[in-house]
Amino acid sequence: MFPSILVVDDEPSIVQSLSGLLSDEGFDVITASNGYEALKTIDAELPDLVLLDIWMPGIDGIETLKEIKKNHSALPVIIITGHGNVETAVKATKLGAYDLIEKPLNIDKVIVAINNALNFRRLEEENRYLRKKTIERHSISGNSPPVQVLKQQIATVAPTGSWVLIKGENGTGKELVARTIHQLSPRADAPMIDVNCAAIPESLIESELFGHEKGVVPGSNSRKRGKFELANGGTIFLDEIGDMSLNTQAKILRVLDEKKFQRVGGGRDLTMDVRIIAATNKDLETEMANGRFRDDLYYRLNVVPIEVAPLRERKDDIPVLAEIFLAEAATSNREKRKTLAAETLPVLTQYNWPGNVRELKNLIERLVIMVQGDVIQCNHLPPTSSIRRPAPMSSFPSIIWTRHAGLSKGNM
Structure with missing residues (x-):
């Protein structure tokens, strides 16, 4: 099955020329002479890509692009124009156009742009499929009342940027809850980085979390990016947060408050753009009462508490x-x-x-x-x-x- 291309232009000569050339390249070509006709055709034919002229009577290319992206956000659109300028290109790109090509059209450039856009769409579809499978794999299984409450909490908090503290016994699936929240969040395309707070020696915690410059850590001859840097734009999962020493807790708190850090041995501030999800199998309120966990860190992390019921x-x-x-x-x-x-x-x-x-x-x-x-x-x-x-x-x-x-x- 060949990809279908919708050519939208009010100049019959351009429509005829593009139709012939694209057909010779193996594409199925559909045509429209204005924006209104294009929108109706898209709803009826569902093409794989749109070549859209920007200057047309009635609904112009920019307005047509807005409507296309409103109802068919994944459909790639390549703008073609004889009056291209930087402002038009920027506006079209912000509205979701994949590319912009100026007239007179070079057919080789058009073919390259079409193939790139179609490949990009295939990758996006694969990513959506893989994300769906990942969400299914990481879904919380069961229909008991505690699980129904848990699922509702996840569905409510996941789309937000709020920090989450997951509490529950060992083996209840706290990491699974964290991954589900991440996969359902706007940060799902960015990484989720795990930090097992109980497994990292205190002497290495700063290097692991914040990274280090070349030659600072014995045995390391290169710069290392820390967990917070690797998670930038995504989520960092602080597992077993209750097992961190008070000294490490103080360092974590400072970074969470300031939203910036430095690599060990470095002098440049690195900004932090991460969502924090923490988990613990301990009663942190008891730990605070006994002086083993900082009150200020607890209240910083405990924005949305989620309890995972034991089996x-x-x-x-x-x-x-x-x-x-x-x-x-x-x-x-x-x-x-x-x-x-x-x-x-x-x-x-x-x-x-x-x-x-x-x-x-x-x-x-x-x-x-x-x-x-x-x-x-x-x-x-x-x-x-x-x-x-x-x-x-x-x-x-x-x-x-x-x-x-x-x-x-x-x-x-």
């Missing part, structure tokens, strides 16, 4: 999550898709999952790998002694995971 409070989601993890584990391990026996699911929902969603995911993956048959039975589940639990009520029923239970690789 024991959303057990209605376990069947949905189990099906998702069964499919993912089968795909990633190149195993046949397995199913849960009817009596297995109630056992999973009885357990209190101290490791939360992460623990359920790991267990399902383990079962997909280790169970030989297509159906995961109750006796395939691990014995209570292998499950870390906060209290006896959290344990699985007394089911023994033995060699005769159908393991392909022996006891675990």
